[in-house]
Amino acid sequence: MNKPLVGVCLAVLLCGATAAPATAAGAERAVAPAVAAVDLAGTVALDNCSGSVVRVPGSQPGDPALVLSNGHCLESGFPAPGEVVVDKPSSRRFTLLNASGGNLATLRASKIAYATMTDTDMSLYELTSTYRDIESRYGVKSLELDTARPAQGRAITVASGFWKKLYKCTIDGFAHRLKEGSWTWKDSVRYTPDCKTIGGTSGAPVIDDATGKVVAVNNTGNDRGGRCTDNNPCEVDETGKVTVREGVNYGQQTYTLVPCVGTGNKIDLGRAGCTLPKPARGR
Incomplete structure (x- = not known):
């Protein structure tokens, strides 16, 4: 995962986003009228x-x-x-x-x-x-937050409040499953290599440049070419094939939220259409 940082600049763990071999991206949505350039406001x-x-x-x-x-x-x-x-x-x-x-x-x-x-x-x-x-x-x-799944090829900006920096690239594709250490994420967004996110960018909004809406939250990347280990997520496709993309970073889609x-902005996991994981019974 894109490492959270402790204190001034000590990297803890994780570094990036979530990915897997590119899957079909679905139909492209019509490009909305251009909005003001993406910045750090908010x-x-x-x-x-x-x-x-x-x-x-x-x-x-x-x-x-x-x-x-x-x-x-x-x-x-x-x-x-x-x-x-x-x-x-x-x-x-x-x-x-x-x-x-x-x-x-x-x-x-x-x-x-x-x-x-x-x-x-x-x-x-x-x-x-x-x-x-x-x-x-x-x-x-x-x-x-955008209500629709993002599309491959869209121009995006990862806006990091920690570093006060904008990372610009496009959506390269999607990972069916992204596995990192003990965790597995579904349908993760893979960025093109231009978004070289680093520790501290974890949690940054991934913003569609054309609409100005948030389509994902930045979370991890493969640091050193490792296979499915901490800081080195791997992509797993529908057949179980594992792909490692060293230096590539990922985010988690937010339309599901x-x-x-x-x-009143209250979280209700029982609402129609809500597919987010729910607490185990008794918790």
Whole structure:
């Protein structure tokens, strides 16, 4: 996974995203009218990772805002395979950035609304601030999650709040399964080599340049050509064939999160269309 960092610049573990041999990408969506150039507005810096303030199409101005990052960026450490965290109290802090990467404010979480490293690598924090609070006080709008699966060949930007840096490339394809150490992720986005993401970029939003919407969350990459080990994910296709792509980075799609967000921005894993992993019974 794209390594979370501890303190100023000590890499912990993981480095990148999630991939597998390219599979059919599905029909290309019509290109939307060009939007303003992608920048760092609405991204956040965690103490060890990147993230962004996000909303779904149904989010309202008075709803508590949400911050998207990786499951492996949790303050409590990596969730175990099969583990799903829901509604866990948290007071984590995030540094909100403006378009050029300047620090605007410190935002605070009230809880971890959802997090897992099973099938995907995602964390979603609920903040003590609403979208209206953030926009009126700091002039920054949240980033919207796309409701549709991204398409191969789309121009994207990985916007890292930790490094205050933009990585630009295109979607090279998709990994049926991406395996890294104990974890396996499904239908991961593979970037072209231009996106040379590094430790600290974990959790950064992957933004479609044409729409300005978030289509994935950056999470890992193959550092040294290793096969399915920590920091060296491998792609596994439908037949079980393993492919290693040294130096290639990956992200986890986020459109699957949208159906799971209900009224008031509350996570509801029982909503129609919600396919995210659920906690084991009794937890």
